[in-house]
Amino acid sequence: MIVASRISEKIIQISGQDRKSYLHGQVTQDLNLLDDTTFLWSGHCNAKGKLWSVHKLIAANDAYLMLASNIEAEQSFSELKKYGVFSKVEFALSEQLISLGVTAQTTSEIESALAISFTSHNLVQFELGYALKLAEGLVQLVIKKEKQAELEGKITLTNNENAWLAANIKVGLPRLNAETLDEFVPQMVNLQAIGGISFNKGCYTGQETVARMKYLGKNKRAMYSLFAAEQHIETASDVEVQLGENWRRAGKVINTAVTDEGTYIQAVLPNDTSEQAQLRVKDLEESRLSVSALPYTLED
Known part of the structure; x- marks a missing residue:
């Protein structure tokens, strides 16, 4: 059975002329590796190298999307804004986008249900938004709120986020509190x-x-x-x-x-x-x- 639940995550949108150079100097990841078929795990640290957040990065047209748990996103959002005043960059916590966690026995089941294909990539952009392959049978969706209804009939929507969190823990994907x-x-x-x-x-x-x-x-x-x-x-x-x-x-x-x-x-x-x-x-x-x-x- 393919099950999806709403994830307690927030999505930071980073835009503006200097978005790449500014964010590149803030996170552990090389933004040059981002493209239309790749999302990246990354970290945002303080000056002592201690993590404010572990997050996922997507290059979305004229912005970057940073996906993290509520507490991590709020911390990174605050810190990014604090130093971003010196650059041509803008930050917003998206009110239109939501995250859903989808689990199944295999990724191919999810691909069939959503009519997508990851092939050798870990990111797919489709009509509802973005699909991120985190592990076998573990896919995160980033979609507009109004698109959620279009998933009905394709996957089973639940409010049981614990099943999603347990699946992430099993495969060693970090999340701070x-x-x-x-x-x-x-x-x-x-x-x-x-x-x-x-x-x-x-x-x-x-x-x-x-x-x-x-x-x-x-x-x-x-x-x-x-x-x-x-x-x-x-x-x-x-x-x-x-x-x-x-x-x-x-x-x-x-x-x-x-x-x-x-x-x-x-x-x-x-x-x-x-x-x-x-x-x-x-x-x-x-x-x-x-x-x-x-x-x-x-x-x-």
Whole structure:
């Protein structure tokens, strides 16, 4: 069954004569790689290299679209506007566009339902808007609000965003929450592993820290996908690891998705955490977190 749900994301529109040069100096990604068939994962950092947002970028005619969770988009929007006053660039939080998350067993099922084809690309522009292939069977739509009704009969629309979030967690796609803004450098949430950092593009805000993490091997943390049978695990909870007979703090939960079978969790932990590690949530002593294999390598 093909299911779509409204995603709690906002879309920043970046336009104006200097939009490319300005945004290029703000994000971790090389905007020269954007085209009609490609969206890019990217990060927006403060001067210390700590993330304000993890987002997706689309080149849309005379503007760029930056897609991020509500809290991340609001933070990036505020920071982009703050320094954009010195350039010919304009920013707006779109009121016309919405994001829908579509899941199915295979991408081909979604392609058939929407009459689109990704071939070897990850972005398709079609009559309703944009379709972004995030992973196998995982497609995000960016469409105008009034176009949503045209999806009825093609896919099943639901209000269950947790299923979409769980699918993203399973394949290791990062998303920050209010408690973790300004806390992690991009490599700590695996942004390099999903192609979200260009190490050749030149200067951008926070670049020195990001480069140091890569070339000097300074990064000691990474994002892991975990699962727990419990359904009451909060974001920003501490994760503990068992060492002998004792438990020690290992990291922090940054995202959760509660489903019927349990809770899917993203947590930032030491980057040498093994799949056999014994983990639990602090203050939930009976909880046990299992480590899931990621579909990519954590190497830069």
